[in-house]
Amino acid sequence: MTQLLEVTNLEQRFDLNTDLLSKLVFEKGRIIKKERLVKAVNGVSFSVDRREVFSIVGESGCGKSTVARTVVKLIEPKGGRIRYEGEDITELSRTEMLPFRKRMQMIFQDPYASLNPRQRVMDILVEPIIFHGITRSSDEAREKALEILNRVGIRPEQASRYPHQFSGGQRQRIGIARALAVEPEFIIADEPVSALDVSIQAQILNLLMDLKEEFSFSYLFIAHDLSVVKHISDTVAVMYLGRIVEKGSKAHIYGNPLHPYTLALFSAIPRISGTKMRTGRNLEGEIPSAIDLPPGCCFHTRCPKVLPVCKEVVPEEREIEQGHFISCHLFT
Amino acid sequence: MTVTARSGRWSAFLQSEFFHNYKRSLSAVVGSILVLFVLLVAIFGPLWTVQNPYNIASLELRDAYKPPAWVEDGESRFFLGTDQQGRDMLSAIVYGSRVSLVIGVAGTLLASAIGIVLGLVAGFFGGRADSIIMRIADIQLSFPTMLIALFLMSVLGRGVVNILISLTLVGWVRFARTVRGETLSVKKREYVEAARVIGLPNVRILFKHVLPNVFASIIVLATIQVGNFILTEATLSFLGLGVPITRPSLGMLCNNGFTVLYSGLWWVSILPGLYIMIIVFGINLLGDFLRDELNPKLK
Amino acid sequence: MNDTLLEVKNLRTYFHTFKGIVKAVDDVSFSVERGEILAIVGESGGGKSVTGFSIIRLIEEPGVIESGEILLEGRDVMELTEREVDRLRGKEISMIFQDPMTSLNPVYTIGRQIEESLILHTKLNREERRAACLDLLRSVGISNPESRLKAYPHQLSGGMRQRVVIAIALAADPKLIIADEPTTALDVTIQAQILRLMANLVRAKNRSMILVTHDLAVVSEMADRINVMYCGKIVETGSARKVIDESMHPYTKGLIDSIPNLERDRMRLSTIKGIVPNMFELPEGCNFAPRCSCATEFCLRNEPQQREVEPGHFVACHFPLRSGTYGLSEQTCGRSGGVCS
Numbered sequence: 003m004t005q006l007l008e009v010t011n012l013e014q015r016f017d018l019n020t021d022l023l024s025k026l027v028f029e030k031g032r033i034i035k036k037e038r039l040v041k042a043v044n045g046v047s048f049s050v051d052r053r054e055v056f057s058i059v060g061e062s063g064c065g066k067s068t069v070a071r072t073v074v075k076l077i078e079p080k081g082g083r084i085r086y087e088g089e090d091i092t093e094l095s096r097t098e099m100l101p102f103r104k105r106m107q108m109i110f111q112d113p114y115a116s117l118n119p120r121q122r123v124m125d126i127l128v129e130p131i132i133f134h135g136i137t138r139s140s141d142e143a144r145e146k147a148l149e150i151l152n153r154v155g156i157r158p159e160q161a162s163r164y165p166h167q168f169s170g171g172q173r174q175r176i177g178i179a180r181a182l183a184v185e186p187e188f189i190i191a192d193e194p195v196s197a198l199d200v201s202i203q204a205q206i207l208n209l210l211m212d213l214k215e216e217f218s219f220s221y222l223f224i225a226h227d228l229s230v231v232k233h234i235s236d237t238v239a240v241m242y243l244g245r246i247v248e249k250g251s252k253a254h255i256y257g258n259p260l261h262p263y264t265l266a267l268f269s270a271i272p273r274i275s276g277t278k279m280r281t282g283r284n285l286e287g288e289i290p291s292a293i294d295l296p297p298g299c300c301f302h303t304r305c306p307k308v309l310p311v312c313k314e315v316v317p318e319e320r321e322i323e324q325g326h327f328i329s330c331h332l333f334t
Numbered sequence: 335m336t337v338t339a340r341s342g343r344w345s346a347f348l349q350s351e352f353f354h355n356y357k358r359s360l361s362a363v364v365g366s367i368l369v370l371f372v373l374l375v376a377i378f379g380p381l382w383t384v385q386n387p388y389n390i391a392s393l394e395l396r397d398a399y400k401p402p403a404w405v406e407d408g409e410s411r412f413f414l415g416t417d418q419q420g421r422d423m424l425s426a427i428v429y430g431s432r433v434s435l436v437i438g439v440a441g442t443l444l445a446s447a448i449g450i451v452l453g454l455v456a457g458f459f460g461g462r463a464d465s466i467i468m469r470i471a472d473i474q475l476s477f478p479t480m481l482i483a484l485f486l487m488s489v490l491g492r493g494v495v496n497i498l499i500s501l502t503l504v505g506w507v508r509f510a511r512t513v514r515g516e517t518l519s520v521k522k523r524e525y526v527e528a529a530r531v532i533g534l535p536n537v538r539i540l541f542k543h544v545l546p547n548v549f550a551s552i553i554v555l556a557t558i559q560v561g562n563f564i565l566t567e568a569t570l571s572f573l574g575l576g577v578p579i580t581r582p583s584l585g586m587l588c589n590n591g592f593t594v595l596y597s598g599l600w601w602v603s604i605l606p607g608l609y610i611m612i613i614v615f616g617i618n619l620l621g622d623f624l625r626d627e628l629n630p631k632l633k
Numbered sequence: 634m635n636d637t638l639l640e641v642k643n644l645r646t647y648f649h650t651f652k653g654i655v656k657a658v659d660d661v662s663f664s665v666e667r668g669e670i671l672a673i674v675g676e677s678g679g680g681k682s683v684t685g686f687s688i689i690r691l692i693e694e695p696g697v698i699e700s701g702e703i704l705l706e707g708r709d710v711m712e713l714t715e716r717e718v719d720r721l722r723g724k725e726i727s728m729i730f731q732d733p734m735t736s737l738n739p740v741y742t743i744g745r746q747i748e749e750s751l752i753l754h755t756k757l758n759r760e761e762r763r764a765a766c767l768d769l770l771r772s773v774g775i776s777n778p779e780s781r782l783k784a785y786p787h788q789l790s791g792g793m794r795q796r797v798v799i800a801i802a803l804a805a806d807p808k809l810i811i812a813d814e815p816t817t818a819l820d821v822t823i824q825a826q827i828l829r830l831m832a833n834l835v836r837a838k839n840r841s842m843i844l845v846t847h848d849l850a851v852v853s854e855m856a857d858r859i860n861v862m863y864c865g866k867i868v869e870t871g872s873a874r875k876v877i878d879e880s881m882h883p884y885t886k887g888l889i890d891s892i893p894n895l896e897r898d899r900m901r902l903s904t905i906k907g908i909v910p911n912m913f914e915l916p917e918g919c920n921f922a923p924r925c926s927c928a929t930e931f932c933l934r935n936e937p938q939q940r941e942v943e944p945g946h947f948v949a950c951h952f953p954l955r956s957g958t959y960g961l962s963e964q965t966c967g968r969s970g971g972v973c974s
Contacts, residue, residue: 061820063793074531096533103533116524120546130532136439169908170677180528199676199847199909204891204902211901226821229893233902270825272850274877274892285822286788351651 005088006188006220007050007073012244013081014043014072018293040292042068044244044300045082047319050188050237056224057231059267063289067111069241070192073222074108075099086188087195096158104134107181111193113173117165123176124161127151130183141313150179156211171202172205182217195230207234222328228267232256238266243292244302246319250326260322261330262305299331307332337619342501352627362623368616369470376435379428384411387421388428394420399594402601417590423601427609433583434610437494438564441501442556445563448502449509450552456510457517468514471507479504483566487575497576501563512555516548523547550628557621561614564620568610584610637687638841639665639809644701646680653913657683657696659865661941665809668839670832672856672873674888678909680865681845685811688843689726690718705809724754727807729831731814733794737786743770744782747801753862754805769800775828792823796830803834810835811843816851819875822909828855849888858945861885864910864920867939871946881948881955883925919951927952 018038042066050056058066072079075091084092086102089244110116117126127147128140137143148158154175165173174194181189191210195203211234214221225231231238232252239249240263248261259265266285287304290296296303302312309331317329346452347353356362356509369499385392408415414423456467474482483500490496520526521544568585570576572592577583582590584606591602646658658680665671673681687698690710703710705725710718722728730736738746750948751757753774763782770778774798780880786794795815803812816824817853833856835842847938852873855873859876861869861884880886887905907924910916918935922928929952937949942956 018353061822071527076527076530079633100533103531106531109530110524112524118525118529118543120545121542129534133532133534148722155543171908175530180532184532198890200849201676201891201905202908204904207893208901208904227893233893266822270822272825272828272848272854274850274853274889274894286826288792288823289820355650 005049005052006052006054007222008085008098009049009069009073009082010047010085011082011086012043012046012069012072012079014077015070015080016040016042030097038293042244043072043290044295046241046244046246047082048239048246048249050222052220053214053218054236055140055214055223055234056237056239057221057225057235058239058241058246059225059228059231061226061267061289063243063292063318064241065244065292066226067192068224070108070190072226074106074190076108077243088199104184105186105189106188107184107186109174109177109181109191110195112197113170113177114197116177117173117180119165122162122164123151123156123168124148126165126180127161130180132271134184137186147179148184149181151176152181153213154179169202170198171205174198174202174206175209177284178206178213182213186219188220188222190224192224193226194223196226210234227271228256229271240267243290243295245300246327247301247330248326248328251317254323254326254332258326260326260328260333262307263301266304266306282302299329336420355627356623359623362617365616365619365623368612369620372431372435372613372616373439375428376432379431382421383425383428385425387426396420399599399602401599402605414605417587419592419603423587423605426582427584427606428463430582430584430587430606431609431613432566433494433577433581434567434585434613437497437501437567437577438560438585438596441498441505441563441567444498445505445559446509446552446556449506450513450545452506452516453510453513454517454544454548458521458536458540458544466512467510471510474504474507478571480566483556483570485576486571492576492578494577494581497567497570500570501566504566505559505563508559509552509555512551513548516551517544520544520547554625554628557617557624561617561621564610564614575589584613636666637664638669638706639843640702640704641684641688642702642704644684644687644688644703646683646692647697647950648723649695649698653784653797655912656865658687658914661701661862661865661867663860663870664735664846665841665843665865667808667841669837669843669857670835670842670844670855672844673862674846674852674859676847676888676909677860678864678912679862681847681862682813685728685813685843685845687853688811689722689728691728720754723750723802724805725807726809726811727802727805729795729798729802729810729812731954733791733798734786736798737794739786742783742785743789743797745805747797750801750804761845765804769804770797772803773797773800774801774835779914791819792827795819795823795827799827799834800930806838806839806852809843811845813845814847815844817848824851831855835847849877849892853956860959861888864912864915866920866949867947867952870939870946871948875943875946879946879955881942881953882921882950882951883927883954884921887924887955919949927954931962 016039018040044241046069048056058069060066071077073084079092083090086106089100091102107275122149124144125149128143130145131137131146132140137146137293148161151161152158156175156179165176170177193227194204194210198206207230208219213219223231223234235252237249237251238255239246240255241247242263248255248259248264255264259268270285285304290303297313299317302308305312311331317331317334319327319329322328322333339577380386397412397416398418400412400416402412403410412422415429417426418423452467456464482504486500486503487496490499526539526543529543566574567583568588571583571585573591574589577586587606588603591599595603641664642662644658644661645656648655648657661684663671671894673684675681683696684693687708688703692698692700698711710721713721722758742816744949748762751762751765766782767778770781775781775793775796780806784788786853789797815831831842844852856873858871859873860867861876861882863884869876869880869885871892876885877889880889884905890903891905892904905924905928910920910923916933917956918933919928919937920943922932925932932951937951939947939948939949942953
């Protein structure tokens, strides 16, 4: 089966008022129940094949990190289906998820917060190996840990150190090593290089690409930077306010971007030899709040090509060319 | 784990920033000297005291109310004077401090154990468990601790075990609230998320990933709580609701001497009181230093 | 009138920590002309932010500005008393910080915070101040400023907050603005807006700006001149075009090459090998030598000084990547003897 992950109409909401008392509001002389929901993910669908790198790109608040966390079931989805290699994992309990935890792993964004400061690096690696029974003895586990650390560029004598003794780039390597420890097939990388310096970003991206070739991983890669994602992706989806607005292969998105938001993202990226920023037209306005989503197309408040229908009707996803999908009224 | 020699760890500690700041902090050094002194007195004191004040047979009533050695009429044998039964004050303070310290430390250990577990559960799992635990804590906090302790002791009766029960029931709340607060922020950190993605069971996550990172605040709170419990017990005993007469603590000794305080026989009450002050002061100094050192936000 | 607004000479700012001395800024000299945007570029730990803070003497324990001159229109900022520096801050030199969430005080309204700067540095009365606040908000692109005056920071989005921060920075009409990573915490589409706004506001009144950032791409679009810093030293300085298109220093080139480029499509990104060095154990010679693919024994032992390789373009390297018009061609590459590949 080539399709590893299939996500259909995923929905995720966060309730800002956690107990009943804070939901009650005194308005117009009566006490009414007012809910403040952050509608983080509103009907997202995509699939990732074996050995494919699928990237989700968007600005903060678009819901991409939430999608990542929901797909790996760190948070339970509020709607939609998640299928891993054909099996529906949407409603599996903690214990039922355990076999899948060996196959799906995650790399986190902040190298300064993704490692337990009270655990030595060796223990950070050994813990998942022993828990999932990857090796038969704890000695073998330590050997394997050293092997993986070596593969990501951490020397054996450093394994007994604590995270704070390493630089940001090295900590990120350790985080990658931890994800590799259970021998997964699918890795979700949540902005793995956003917190790193530019020259270290390049090292880590190269490492991720090399590992993918060596171990035949699939990646779900979350990023806010279209240029970072170009080097590593096969397929790219652009998200805005909880929805995918455009989705397609690398060639489609970088060669023929169509959605006004995608175009805006491209023009906003400062180029190393460009003058676009000083002369070009950039997107005006602020990103609306996810609590009060604009009706119709969520982008209409900032869209330079907005039509009257955009303010009322949510655009459906259409396949504009083979493998290139777009949700925009301009293309119906 | 690692093949670090014992001496390696010790020398690493001596070179650490923690020790460096410790050396430079007057309050830390004074505090630890005081605490060390008190501990040594409590452990080894009985070997050196003139008498065992609990051994009634060794007391003689005609030795009663002798003043301290440096006052006129004092004897060098009873360096700090004697009380109404002829008990040597110095010996009584030494033995009394053992009781006070045991109660303070044991009480803290018990209260912290319960408080930590409840705090972890409330903070990590949230929901109903959190609501219930926190509501109980809130209700309990709306009464003065001393009042609750007094009530409990009057119901249970005097005795060391009863005091420990009361202190635990009164003292768990501070630990629970502190731990819950820290747990709330630690559980959102990415390394906890990583542990959940690996599939580790909650218990393991709580004790291996959350608790060690919450520990710093617990240590600080615990050092302060030892002092608080000693004071609470002293007050309870002073009011006659604490330790039994046969095993007087420092507070009890204060109480014993209170009736004659204004007759000029000051040493019977004041000296044990001063010693309580020394113990608590030393602990607080040490606790202050630890709090500043272990707080990463101040760095 | 002299065109040089700011001159920094041999600035040294060291941090005296438990583990040793960190030479965050080590003998740094540069100047800023009127109406110019100078960018200080480098990675974390390079010393660029500390340079910015040193200029307005915002350095605190355990950091100490050890030596150097900071001449603002001829006056040495280092010689001023604390009170005089207070008057300088906001009025002549102003600063924009990185994180708009923490640089605004959450318990005061926006209007109050802008007004504070006006109260300190101008002699306007109440109505005049209110009018000035509204003007400032409009100039930074905030629509409907009357309603915003009474808003609190948490009620605004990140981009709006940064606009307010810019408004506060410009309130007393400073000559120099130091912007420390002003858009790093913002989304890409907002970043573009804010950068454009800043460039316009600076140029409109012939003000100068020092833009501290790690993002070379941002810099290439906005700056007139660039200083590239590594481990406390300026390794290359020159006009933006020259530094980016004709880099002399291997570090600069390495930085530019490791930026994922939308135009080019490579299988692997080129990187700068190694990690950022331990600031307590800097090498004897050139700080960058351990990571430099062109370094020789000579580089490891001898610290390079800044040399002018063509008019206005300086580099601190024994074997710069290009020969430049001043013909230092005898040593273009330590290893191959020819031009560095």
